[in-house]
């Protein structure tokens with residue numbers, strides 16, 4: 684399915700933590716198909732805030748994507764190229780009184796007393812309303828810099844997902860800047876998508892539950908919410924999420940033509956190139972189940 688050009692853009696945003704495996708490659712192909720079939724530009728963003736030193740891995744990821752036939756508009760961007768972009772947004776939120784310092788460890792959060800109907804996985808609010816004296820005391824006790832959390836005014840938000848329909852999920856007082864000063868994933872993704880005009884977010888469905896927080900923040904910052912498509916993950920023969928250690932899962936290990944054939948087969952296409960898959964692409968016919976990957 685092809686269509687005429689629109690102003691919007693889709694993207695793929697790999698983290699350079701390890702070489703892409705066949706599941707990541709398939710998600711990238713789907714992101715590209717969704718964007719190109721709707722006339723959108725397609726942008727490539729290396730999410731290297733956490734993996735600043737892995738430029739070799741990032742280069743291999745981009746080379747693998749290009750080898751598959753995925754094309755992107757302009758150069759790939761790197762988050763570490765513009766740290767000021769995140770700082771400006773964090774400063775703006777702080778200036779509006781929307782952030783608070785959080786001194787909790789993961790363990791503090793897991794063990795905190797909760798209201799009887801508090802949603803599962805929500806930040807319990809421990810540091811939300813500390814007095815100045817209490818905050819000074821927490822700072823002295825912990826001896827490390829605090830994370831910054833967003834003071835939200837809701838507990839849930841509904842996003843629209845092409846594959847999941849209306850999806851309502853948790854919005855708690857989530858972290859926007861970590862204690863080590865690194866912008867949090869949920870903030871970075873929203874700021875980067877808005878900065879590059881992304882209006883279509885296609886990614887693995889492990890991130891579906893993060894999308895309400897991100898859409899809430901986008902709206903708070905005055906950005907339009909993107910349309911989402913969270914695509915099924917790829918599982919290994921044991922039913923666990925596919926990982927590099929499963930062996931023979933990267934493009935180098937599988938080989939280009941076989942990897943393309945596996946991706947096409949998993950999507951039910953006869954095509955053997957991404958350009959030809961574009962002619963067969965129909966989001967409503969995508970498999971809704973995880974793809975169980977059988978090497979060989």
Ligand code: GLU
Nearest residue numbers: 696697698730872886890
């Ligand atoms: N960098 C994230 C990952 O590799 C994806 C972020 C996103 O697509 O929003 O899992």
Ligand code: ZN
Nearest residue numbers: 785786787810
């Ligand atoms: Zn806290």
